[in-house]
Amino acid sequence: MTFVPSSRLVLPSGEWRTLLDFLDERFPAVSRADWLDRMARGTVRVDGEPVDSRGIYRPGATLTYRREVPDEPRIPFEETLVYVDDDLVIADKPHFLPVMPAGVHVEETLSVRLARRLGNPDLVALHRLDRDTAGLVVFSARPSSRDAYTALFRDRRIAKVYEAIAPPMPDRAFPFEYASRLERGEPFFRIREVDGVPNAITRVDVIEREGGRWRYRLEPVSGRKHQLRVHMAALGAAIEGDPYYPRLTETAGFERPLRLLARELRFVDPLSGVERVFRSGRRL
Numbered sequence: 001m002t003f004v005p006s007s008r009l010v011l012p013s014g015e016w017r018t019l020l021d022f023l024d025e026r027f028p029a030v031s032r033a034d035w036l037d038r039m040a041r042g043t044v045r046v047d048g049e050p051v052d053s054r055g056i057y058r059p060g061a062t063l064t065y066r067r068e069v070p071d072e073p074r075i076p077f078e079e080t081l082v083y084v085d086d087d088l089v090i091a092d093k094p095h096f097l098p099v100m101p102a103g104v105h106v107e108e109t110l111s112v113r114l115a116r117r118l119g120n121p122d123l124v125a126l127h128r129l130d131r132d133t134a135g136l137v138v139f140s141a142r143p144s145s146r147d148a149y150t151a152l153f154r155d156r157r158i159a160k161v162y163e164a165i166a167p168p169m170p171d172r173a174f175p176f177e178y179a180s181r182l183e184r185g186e187p188f189f190r191i192r193e194v195d196g197v198p199n200a201i202t203r204v205d206v207i208e209r210e211g212g213r214w215r216y217r218l219e220p221v222s223g224r225k226h227q228l229r230v231h232m233a234a235l236g237a238a239i240e241g242d243p244y245y246p247r248l249t250e251t252a253g254f255e256r257p258l259r260l261l262a263r264e265l266r267f268v269d270p271l272s273g274v275e276r277v278f279r280s281g282r283r284l
Contacts, residue, residue: 006064016057075108089139095257098131135262135280148270158267162218165259166237175205182224191226200224202231
């Protein structure tokens, strides 16, 4: 049974004679010998059918293949299961573990770990947390009910509460809302604030005031990438351990986690009509 999700690509127009020639040029990080090995194992398919080294290149056809990373680094932190039924899985993700396969992480991702653990290749994450962020992630366990739960996120009918450790903001009256316009920055993985109509709103409150490190309650009204991290940095209270904001810093392996936790999820179940509340048990 396969638990690593397949990547899909509609083959573009081009003059490649064989699919192997295309793969060799399109993915230079993967050797020609590796593609031949994958083809021999039947993991490279076009329109659902396995292909070999002689497969003719056909623009418009759908290529599927599984990501493979040799010598993938182990992430030495474990997820926990908060809730499991026939339709939903709620997991509590540790810091540093990606939700979905990307880059050098395939097997060492929350999605693949849970699919193997539960024996369910249909498991699909309904949203994502940054690799650096810990806390609750919602998975759909079967296709028949997936659309109903996906709509919760699309229509913003799910309330999310985060906690963060950051410097004090003694001159602020709490709670308050902070709004700004966020767009992709440089390098590509960073987000920046720009002039214009706000597209990101965060509610900020204080849970504990302790010396030079306060514990904050953060509620994203919108759901922009890195929103909480950018907003806290803009407020002069960058989240402890953040390697991206307010400036890029060198990371130190697993020694300095981002002190940001997706603590709570609350929504009305679209199938039962019952209000559901889930909380992370992790220490921040």
